[in-house]
Amino acid sequence: MNLLGPALFLGWNAVFKGAINHVAMAVDVLTVGAHKTSNLHYRIAGNGLIWHEALIKGDLAAYTTSNGGPGAFECFGIVRFKGAWYAHGAIWTSSTANTGAIFRTTDGRTWDLLSVPYASDGPSTAASLREYRFAAANDDYIVALKPTGEFVYSSNGTSWSGRDDLIGYDGGFGPVDVARGLAATSGGITVVGRVNASTGQRFKTASTPSGTFTDRGAFVADRNITAFAQGNIVLAISAPSAPLQRSAYAVASNLATWADAGLTETSTINKAFFALDHWYAGSDDDWLVSEGSLGTPGVGGWTPVAVPWDGESVTVGYEYDDRAYVHFGDGQIAYSDDGEAWEEAVAPNLAAKPYFAAAA
Numbered sequence: 001m002n003l004l005g006p007a008l009f010l011g012w013n014a015v016f017k018g019a020i021n022h023v024a025m026a027v028d029v030l031t032v033g034a035h036k037t038s039n040l041h042y043r044i045a046g047n048g049l050i051w052h053e054a055l056i057k058g059d060l061a062a063y064t065t066s067n068g069g070p071g072a073f074e075c076f077g078i079v080r081f082k083g084a085w086y087a088h089g090a091i092w093t094s095s096t097a098n099t100g101a102i103f104r105t106t107d108g109r110t111w112d113l114l115s116v117p118y119a120s121d122g123p124s125t126a127a128s129l130r131e132y133r134f135a136a137a138n139d140d141y142i143v144a145l146k147p148t149g150e151f152v153y154s155s156n157g158t159s160w161s162g163r164d165d166l167i168g169y170d171g172g173f174g175p176v177d178v179a180r181g182l183a184a185t186s187g188g189i190t191v192v193g194r195v196n197a198s199t200g201q202r203f204k205t206a207s208t209p210s211g212t213f214t215d216r217g218a219f220v221a222d223r224n225i226t227a228f229a230q231g232n233i234v235l236a237i238s239a240p241s242a243p244l245q246r247s248a249y250a251v252a253s254n255l256a257t258w259a260d261a262g263l264t265e266t267s268t269i270n271k272a273f274f275a276l277d278h279w280y281a282g283s284d285d286d287w288l289v290s291e292g293s294l295g296t297p298g299v300g301g302w303t304p305v306a307v308p309w310d311g312e313s314v315t316v317g318y319e320y321d322d323r324a325y326v327h328f329g330d331g332q333i334a335y336s337d338d339g340e341a342w343e344e345a346v347a348p349n350l351a352a353k354p355y356f357a358a359a360a
Helices: 059-063
Strands: 024-033 035-045 050-051 071-083 084-092 097-106 112-113 134-137 142-145 151-154 161-163 179-185 190-196 201-206 216-217 225-230 231-238 245-250 271-275 278-282 289-290 303-305 314-320 323-328 332-336 355-357
Touching: 024 071, 024 084, 024 314, 035 071, 059 071, 059 112, 071 097, 071 134, 084 134, 142 179, 161 355, 179 225, 179 231, 190 225, 225 271, 231 271, 231 278, 271 323, 314 355, 323 355
Parallel strands: 071 355, 134 179, 271 314
Antiparallel strands: 024 035, 024 355, 035 050, 071 084, 084 097, 097 112, 134 142, 142 151, 151 161, 179 190, 190 201, 201 216, 225 231, 231 245, 271 278, 278 289, 289 303, 314 323, 323 332
């Protein structure tokens, strides 16, 4: 079944007056002269399948392009926390330098730039690695992580604190791009990244972001983590080497115990997500599904699966109101009501760009 919506008959640019349950952003980031320029594509939706253009209000309106403005915002993802959406990423101040930025909206229309620690921190050798690349949230905290290890957190979304003692090191030429994953689940916070050149990518966990983090080990040794996600578990997958991936997971409520996630693929997996009690993991061409015991990898094993996004890059997969959504390719959406049978939405009114999206 292909889903058609009223926007097909009323026109794409009709003013949307319903409840906003989904927001999505995509950007063009190009170097123009001495600056990065970005055309920010912003959409809102009620049902997650038919999207509407929305006028951006608030601080973000000044960062939709660097042409004649203060800089261009590049979105790396959107997180939902305590009734608000948070878009995390960077503002490009030149073609080679950026500063970390997190914007917040409660109504889906007005986006405020937050004051967050470490936004512009970092020596010149890391001038283009200052974005808040990763972000996650549980019921109590929202957290974000920069590539060079700076970690920030908030319990209310408006007042933020930070620390830089978890991961990260100087590789002799300045800070190294070391962060590989961040999760916030019922069991606490997980941060993954290197602390030096020789001990691999460490998995560190704590019950609160300001607390003492325990080093749980380097479950993927020195292999680069290519996919990291949270759902009913926290899942990490490495690049394949001699000849298989290494993978690790911990139950969301117990981050002290980690196990092998049972992946035996030889191709690189660069995305994973959990929705409707199913885990999906794959690359542009090959995807696997694991249901197991409530979707726990390694229990039920992984099975190759044909999905609408075969051959396309996936930016995000998520669940809202008993339906799963996958944004893939250039503005395409797949949806499922059981986590197994998928359909592609017809004419969702997304620009031909990869979108990051989140639901209420």
